[in-house]
Amino acid sequence: MRTLLVIGATGLVGSKVWIAAKERGYRIVGTHNARTSPLPQSQKLDITDTDATHKLVAALKPTAIINTAALHNVDYCETHRQEASMVNVEGAANLANAASETNCRLVHLSTDYVFDGKKGHYDELDTLNPLHYYAWTKLEAEKIVARIPSYAVARPSVIYGWNKLESTGIPSSSGKTVNFAMFVLDRLEKGETIKAVRDQYSSPTFADNLAEALIGLVESPENGVFHTAGRSCVSRYEFAMKIADVFGYSSGLVEPVLSTDFKQLAERPKNSCLDVNKAEKTLGIRFLTVEEGVRKMKIQTVVRDVA
Numbered sequence: 036m037r038t039l040l041v042i043g044a045t046g047l048v049g050s051k052v053w054i055a056a057k058e059r060g061y062r063i064v065g066t067h068n069a070r071t072s073p074l075p076q077s078q079k080l081d082i083t084d085t086d087a088t089h090k091l092v093a094a095l096k097p098t099a100i101i102n103t104a105a106l107h108n109v110d111y112c113e114t115h116r117q118e119a120s121m122v123n124v125e126g127a128a129n130l131a132n133a134a135s136e137t138n139c140r141l142v143h144l145s146t147d148y149v150f151d152g153k154k155g156h157y158d159e160l161d162t163l164n165p166l167h168y169y170a171w172t173k174l175e176a177e178k179i180v181a182r183i184p185s186y187a188v189a190r191p192s193v194i195y196g197w198n199k200l201e202s203t204g205i206p207s208s209s210g211k212t213v214n215f216a217m218f219v220l221d222r223l224e225k226g227e228t229i230k231a232v233r234d235q236y237s238s239p240t241f242a243d244n245l246a247e248a249l250i251g252l253v254e255s256p257e258n259g260v261f262h263t264a265g266r267s268c269v270s271r272y273e274f275a276m277k278i279a280d281v282f283g284y285s286s287g288l289v290e291p292v293l294s295t296d297f298k299q300l301a302e303r304p305k306n307s308c309l310d311v312n313k314a315e316k317t318l319g320i321r322f323l324t325v326e327e328g329v330r331k332m333k334i335q336t337v338v339r340d341v342a
């Protein structure tokens with residue numbers, strides 16, 4: 036039986052990978068760090084602990100590892116550089132070494148933020164130029180992962196979907212509080228207004244759709260970097276408006292603002308939208324538009340308490 040080790044199964048992506056892999060008949064072992072996992076077969080692991088990481092991988096001898104773990108609060112990383120480097124670079128290196136030693140494949144999550152956002156519609160061959168420390172750590176990790184015999188680097192962008200743990204308020208060691216779509220829905224449900232930036236563009240990525248792509252990358256014989264994001268290139272304002280529209284809330288609650296109106300420590304790329312053609316062709320899958328992803332999220336509303 037194929038064994039899949041999911042690093043960060045308490046997270047949004049990790050929990051969706053767990054579900055997708057289960058449906059495909061994998062034996063799955065997930066890991067958690069600061070939070071308690073509601074999933075069976077979960078093991079506590081901090082990937083900055085080199086010995087513990089090697090021991091877990093050596094004991095399991097998985098077919099593949101999917102690493103979703105990161106410290107990815109962008110502004111926090113800017114002022115906590117050593118901590119960010121420990122998790123995002125050293126942690127990734129620990130997993131890469133452990134994967135290499137046990138001859139298993141590593142699928143590693145990176146980010147659209149490795150680009151500076153001056154061009155947009157980036158493909159995998161475009162020039163990399165991180166604007167902030169978080170993005171720099173993710174790029175360093177990409178380089179480390181690319182040295183092992185069997186790997187894939189997946190670059191998503193603004194990931195959204197239901198994750199019950201995010202609504203509990205129990206903090207994750209990732210530094211993330213709640214994903215943008217859940218944040219917007221929470222505010223809209225309460226009838227509260229939302230300010231959303233209208234001059235920063237990205238490719239919102241539905242977590243369930245991303246999980247399918249990650250399993251595809253586990254099973255693909257190809258090494259390399261793959262853009263695994265949504266098909267739409269939209270501003271946060273357009274994204275929030277689509278959520279309001281699909282879920283039937285008043286669009287008047289969503290207020291467009293400029294990035295200069297928002298005080299953010301680290302500069303964000305203006306347009307980090309990704310071209311997903313390579314991943315679609317390689318994996319034989321189709322990434323969803325914002326409209327399609329948000330509609331699927333709405334269908335899942337009735338089951339969100341168990342998602």
Ligand SMILES: NC(=O)c1ccc[n+]([C@@H]2O[C@H](COP(=O)([O-])OP(=O)(O)OC[C@H]3O[C@@H](n4cnc5c(N)ncnc54)[C@H](OP(=O)(O)O)[C@@H]3O)[C@@H](O)[C@H]2O)c1
Nearest residue numbers: 043046047048068069070081082104105193194207208209
């Ligand atoms: N979210 C986005 O919009 C976005 C966009 C582009 C790229 N990405 C990348 O996509 C990946 C997954 O994102 P996500 O939204 O699913 O993240 P998430 O919901 O914040 O989950 C992160 C997971 O990593 C675990 N973790 C954090 N630090 C760890 C450590 N030192 N050792 C072991 N596990 C650790 C967390 O465990 P606990 O919760 O138990 O502490 C959690 O399970 C990340 O690599 C991120 O850089 C995210």
